Amino acid sequence: MLKMPRLGETMDEGKVVGWLIQPGDAFKRGDPIIEIETDKTIAEFPALGDGTLHDIIAVVGDTVEVGQPLARIDIGIGPDWTAEDGDMPAEEPAVPAQVTLTAMVETDLDMPRLGETMEEGRVSKWLKAPGDSFARGEAIIEIETDKTIAEFPALMEGTLVSILRGDGEMVAVGQPIARIAISASDALDVKTAEAEAPTKPYSAPHVQTEIQDRAAATDGPVRATPVARRLARLHGVDLQSVSGTGRRARVEKADVLAALSGTPQANGKAPDDVLFADLPRGRMAYLDTGNSAGRTVLLLHGFAGDRTTWAAVASGLKRAGHRVLIPDLPGHGLTQIAASAAADLSADLAAFLQRVAPAGSFDIVAHSLGCVAAVDFAVMVPDRVDSLTLLAPAGLGPEIDGDFVRGMAQATVAAEVSHLLRRLSVNPVQLSDGALTALAADLAKGGLAALASAIAGPSGQKVDCISKLEKLAASVGTRVIFGLEDRIIPWRHVTSVSPRVAIHLLSRSGHMPQWDQPKDVLDILLSERA
Template sequence: MSAAILTMPRLGETMEEGRIVGWLIAEGDAFKRGDPILEIETDKTVAELPALTDGVLAEKLVAPGDMIVVGAPIARLKGEDGASPAPVASGRVTRTLAMPRLGETMDEGRIVGWMVQPGAAFKRGDGLFEIETDKTVAEFPALMDGTLIETLVELGSMVPVGAPLARVEIAAADAGMEGFLPDAAAAVSPAPPATPPAPSAPTPAPVTSASVASGHDAPVPVSLDPAAPRRATPIARRLAARAGIDLASLRGTGRRGRIEARDVEAALAGGAVAAPGAIAFDRHGTPGAARRALLLHGFAGDRTTFAAFATQLGRAGYDVLVPDLPGHGATALEATSAADLSAPLPGFLAAQRFAPTEIVAHSLGAVAAVALAETLPGVQRLTLLCPAGLELAIDGDFIAGMAARPSPGALRHLLRRLTARPAGLSDAAVAGLAATLGAGRLTALADDAFGPGGQQVDIVEPLTRLSRRMSVRLVIGLEDRIIPWTQVAVAPSRVAIHLIAGAGHMPHWDQPGEVLALFEGDPA
């Protein structure tokens, strides 16, 4: 037995890293060429990685949830090169390739595109075609060298698992591999081509939720027929859905007409469509600066809670964007769950042409920040001020009081719990906040995020993942009366912790100089 190292493959031209979703075999298990070994999530899709040779999984070098760069080791394999080879046939034969099963629940798949044209040769590992299932879009690799003789289905066809897809010429030694139809079955049940579209319309290139790029760039017809499915990356689909954009109205600039995030952003920036519900925001500093910070307030707050801090960051050389989160302040969108806080933010950022290099969030805003940071490229650092989501304990009376339409007097009592020193809010400011809370917009959000048992949101596992690819730090007030500061004990080991003496739940209010000093030394 010889040992080999399996490395993180590149599943597309833009892929630089991938997340290990799960192992499909255990250590010590043998596998055959073509067997799925593990699931990998990229920025565009989730796909099963098939084995390109027979072997044994000797040792897993990474765990589910790990973010691994392309080319890094992920497993140690053992091959069967020491065994006596069985006699094999020589020469080349023609075989019928069947629709593969890419997951346990897959019964059929749609052919998105052919990566190899009839008559072209391919090598083991080359992408042959793209398949769209109910869960993902993946490029299926060749498990041996060969030549594509003919395709048996049309683009856009929905094909059952095991049905004929194409005729290929391969080495006779590879003819016994799984994935081919028996000669008799292929002869008796040839794959009928899909019913062609009406003569007046060209065959559309089906658009899917993702598309893994390959080295082949054969042109595929692109249709803007609103009834046709549109090819789009998952990020583009999410941006479009959150901004209320119909994908059929966009022309994709990606490979084979695929709609990219930049196409949705261009539509938003150009005013072609309007997001359903404005997000109120303030902008500070110099637009276009190299350091771009997105500031997210906490439960029952709004963008004014960051007013002084945002101004100071702007003076320190940052481009700063501070929105009112859904359900808060002057933003029209509502939030009935913690997930609603982050849902419209990608579309909002695209509309503002703002790509944050850093996200700073306070309290419940940390939940939105973590969710956003996991989907946005380009974020280099995450700074969380007294974040929610680390453990159960929280001041339930404060949460209930803020959600219960408090009077100005009751609100002043509640606000005193936020800080270690008097906040100095004017009567007019308190009355204004009481009027805003009087609308009752926070009731459903409070029920979702904070229940009778305490916090119902959890950011620990996402922080573990994020800390592997960006700088993450927690800034905690030692006199916090809303969330006990001791909850930092559950923070992942890679996360930096800054404990601020003389600060309560609002460290950027109580000790603004110490908090700002964490940012002022950054290179411009």
């Protein structure tokens, strides 16, 4: 039985954020198997031994006390590494000192990979000192990544011989952080696992230069809690611009929420990185980020959204070397062009692209109602579109949550907006009271009322792009991504698309896959085009 582990001394319970393996999957010691949220962190917990997952007891969203069952697993004939009440099983009776059970050897302890996207981590705190022994499953080091701060448990028993990288140092995944003494058999297992695992070329000078450049540009790394980092990524807040009120100026969740209160959505002012294109029908606001020489990706938001809804995806595309263009569509954000019909959303895209990217082809990624604009635009310029990716697209079937559409168009107070936003994502959409009030005040102006009436009526959706999408799929690589927990548009609408369209269904995602599972969305976008 796999039980809820104790990820910190003060932890009494944890929330299941996600299962990283499925029933029937086999795993090796060190493989991440479950993502757990505590009151302090969100961390991927690695298996402390080999085994197979039989069935899941605690599903995503369940809060489980330390030591209570999470899943049934088969550990074969090997030693029982599963935890009892969050701790390791009692040790075997002591063996007389004169009997040597196994030879001990020294080996490197490398920076572990705590998540699939992790490339480096910061040594936050050593929990053991040189000369200290540790048991399998005992926390030995606290590591900070861009997503979390987590205590990493020992995968075998041994002794910490020496520390190679001290507190605060940034280390690339796979590079030594300490010397440890472990049994020869355990060392052989570690080396065998390393030999079998696919490796990624590592360039120490490049990593060190990147770290030095970052430190020079920011006067040191930003200290922030995992929740604050996640919230900042979700809403596109630069942590460098946030003043931390926590211990040693650490940025807390409340600090990010306070910063959100002063975002462009709240005070009506354009941030420095927003550009404007003067088009025949008016001014269009947009972001232009990433590598200007890289592949161009055009991101189109959905109804009642704006450029900021793509923060996490845009950041990932930028890191991958792409140029990313994100306009505020007509009727939305800071764009000064009205929209009273779905066709208005795509009417200015040709002029916009002619202005900011007149040559070459591009990939289009769109969400919800923005997918209708993307399809209309791609039909006009199919020779310039290399691929088309539609997230939770409108226009594929009649059903839609009309109350949500009308609610966003008619909301006047913060509480209404707060309730409506909860329908979008399987994860809470957290905005400060100030940001919610400002958003409600903007919606109360009625700028989306005509568009809402044009896209959703008593019988459902008033937009249809099935035939256009079928035509496009014959010449343009096309794919659709839907969350299986979408409460706005049913994922079953994918059954109406052409068999040429690649379908991706995400099990832990609602109407905003780019919020709920940004890594999975990025993996799809960065894979070979459909």
